[in-house]
Amino acid sequence: MRCEEAEILLHALIDDELDAGHSRDVETHVAGCKRCAAQLRDYRDMRGAFARADLSYEAPADLKRRIDARLPAPARPDRRSLLKGFAGGVGLSSAIAAGLVLAVMRTDQSSRIMSEVVSAHLRSLQADHLTDVLSSDQHTVKPWFNGRLDVAPPVVDLTALGFTLIGGRLDYIDGKPVAALVYRRRAHIINLFVAERSGEQRATMETVQGFNVRHWGQPGLSLWAISDLNADELEDFGRKFEAAQRG
Amino acid sequence: MNRPVGSDPRLRAGGFGQEMVGGTADKARRFRETALPHLDGVYTLARYLLGNVNDAEDAVQECCLRAFRHFDTFRGGPIKPWLLAILRNVCRAEYARRAGTIVGLGESGELPEDAAPMWNEAREAPDAAALRQLDAETMRGLITNLPAAFREVIVLREINDLSYREIAQVIDAPVGTVMSRLARARSLLRDGWLAAEKGSAQ
Numbered sequence: 001m002r003c004e005e006a007e008i009l010l011h012a013l014i015d016d017e018l019d020a021g022h023s024r025d026v027e028t029h030v031a032g033c034k035r036c037a038a039q040l041r042d043y044r045d046m047r048g049a050f051a052r053a054d055l056s057y058e059a060p061a062d063l064k065r066r067i068d069a070r071l072p073a074p075a076r077p078d079r080r081s082l083l084k085g086f087a088g089g090v091g092l093s094s095a096i097a098a099g100l101v102l103a104v105m106r107t108d109q110s111s112r113i114m115s116e117v118v119s120a121h122l123r124s125l126q127a128d129h130l131t132d133v134l135s136s137d138q139h140t141v142k143p144w145f146n147g148r149l150d151v152a153p154p155v156v157d158l159t160a161l162g163f164t165l166i167g168g169r170l171d172y173i174d175g176k177p178v179a180a181l182v183y184r185r186r187a188h189i190i191n192l193f194v195a196e197r198s199g200e201q202r203a204t205m206e207t208v209q210g211f212n213v214r215h216w217g218q219p220g221l222s223l224w225a226i227s228d229l230n231a232d233e234l235e236d237f238g239r240k241f242e243a244a245q246r247g
Numbered sequence: 248m249n250r251p252v253g254s255d256p257r258l259r260a261g262g263f264g265q266e267m268v269g270g271t272a273d274k275a276r277r278f279r280e281t282a283l284p285h286l287d288g289v290y291t292l293a294r295y296l297l298g299n300v301n302d303a304e305d306a307v308q309e310c311c312l313r314a315f316r317h318f319d320t321f322r323g324g325p326i327k328p329w330l331l332a333i334l335r336n337v338c339r340a341e342y343a344r345r346a347g348t349i350v351g352l353g354e355s356g357e358l359p360e361d362a363a364p365m366w367n368e369a370r371e372a373p374d375a376a377a378l379r380q381l382d383a384e385t386m387r388g389l390i391t392n393l394p395a396a397f398r399e400v401i402v403l404r405e406i407n408d409l410s411y412r413e414i415a416q417v418i419d420a421p422v423g424t425v426m427s428r429l430a431r432a433r434s435l436l437r438d439g440w441l442a443a444e445k446g447s448a449q
Contacts, residue, residue: 008430015404015429017411042437045378050405053383055390059290063304067283067311072275 001029006036014043069129113174114224118209120171121191121226124180130189131167131182141168145179151196151221153179156244163190163237173224183237190227190237197222203238205231214238218245278315285327286311288407289334295390295402296338306341310334328413331403335417342395378437379444389439397432404429 001009006029012018013026030037124130133144142155148170157165163183171180171193178195201217212234214225225238289310293303310333314321321329381389390401403414411429415422 007434008426011430011433012411012426015411039437042378042440043433046433046436046440047405049378049380050386053386055383055387056287056291056406057294057303059286059307060304063290063307064283064286067286067308068279070308070312071278071315072271 001025003029003033003036006030006033007039010036010040011043014040014047066129069123069126073126114206114208114213114215116173117193117213117224117226118211120173120180120193121211124169124171124182124191125189130169132169134167136165136167138165141165141181144168145170149177149179149196151179151194153181153194154221154245155181156241158183158237158240158244161240161244163240185227185229185233185237188227188229190225190229190234192241193224193226195222196220203235205235207231216242218242274318275315278318281326282311282314282318282330285330288327289330291406292331292334292399292402293338295398295406296335296395297341298391302341306334306337309337313337325413327407328409328416331407331409331417332419335399378440381440381443385443389436389443392439393432393435397428397435400425400428401432401436 009026138155138157166182169180178193181192183190203216205214211226212231290307293306297303314333403409411422411425414425
């Protein structure tokens with residue numbers, strides 16, 4: 001065996017990746033070659049030192065929590081389980097069902113979006129992931145969205161009016177990234193989702209799964225404010241937000 | 248401030264809600280049980296490949312979300328190499344984003360095989376004394392200073408304890424390439440080690 005070969009194979013020897021025949025060959029070469037013997041010894045020392053030192057890094061607990069929060073929650077016997085059974089049944093006649101579901105989804109888009117708003121709100125409360133950018137300063141929160149979204153969400157400070165800006169994060173509604181601005185009124189969290197959509201629209205207030213949702217549109221933007229706050233105060237929030245924007 | 252890796256992981260994080268009906272909760276349970284225990288190993292590779300804490304965290308998060316999305320395509324066997332391969336792809340996207348700011352990385356994010364050695368010739372004296380012990384920080388520094396293509400095989404082998412075959416799977420290259428890179432990486436490390444010994448002796 002020549003040195004060039006041995007210099008590669010002695011690593012496989014150290015790493016216990018060589019079969020018996022090749023191991024013997026390398027060992028024979030090393031026994032008669034001081035240079036390769038010195039290398040083998042150094043590489044073994046290095047490997048031993050690396051192993052003893054433990055050069056790994058531990059993932060921060062906060063990162064683990066964030067990832068866990070991004071995964072679907074563990075199964076619980078709730079409404080979703082019921083839906084699961086329903087979906088299974090539909091799957092049996094999948095061709096017909098596919099058409100049906102598509103039809104249902106298309107006609108029912110706005111209520112689907114509404115339930116996604118509720119899901120996103122719930123997720124933000126349960127998942128310990130209320131904000132990506134934590135700041136009560138609108139001049140910090142607004143630029144944070146630059147480059148993360150196609151739309152520049154209006155961020156206004158309503159602290160003086162009783163609604164404290166906590167921060168913002170990215171979320172997802174209807175398959176598209178949206179800005180979520182987070183405000184607080186006493187112990188109540190308000191998520192304000194801002195999506196890029198066409199059409200001005202008059203404000204509506206409805207109650208979905210126990211949450212109040214105020215939905216309105218302005219040129220280029222669609223907004224949903226959702227909270228467990230009572231409808232009057234949420235309406236108040238929406239109006240103040242609109243008024244503050246107008247300046 | 249958290250910078251996005253490749254594309255922002257959060258932009259892809261949504262949409263799980265609708266999938267819940269198809270046994271996604273069960274999928275999530277299996278993913279938590281099999282993949283998440285390897286988070287430290289994944290994070291370790293990310294730290295060595297990307298250098299800073301924020302980018303590493305973003306990359307690991309993106310890796311996990313991607314892995315979960317493609318969990319159906321995982322065909323058994325050890326899951327760690329599969330996860331690390333995804334992490335590596337995420338890191339390469341980050342390299343591409345940083346392109347131009349990292350020396351020696353081409354557009355593909357791939358390093359040339361014959362990257363110039365960082366230190367001069369290894370010692371030739373056959374009777375030299377054994378290597379002296381270095382502290383952990385110095386060793387980390389030596390690994391960090393390796394060109395990326397060599398750094399990754401060293402981290403996978405010495406720290407993540409993968410076999411050659413598993414490393415080949417992660418870096419998507421033949422086992423022969425793993426062997427030659429490992430040999431080169433250790434040779435560079437040895438040179439650095441000796442230089443560090445000399446430095447600390449002065």
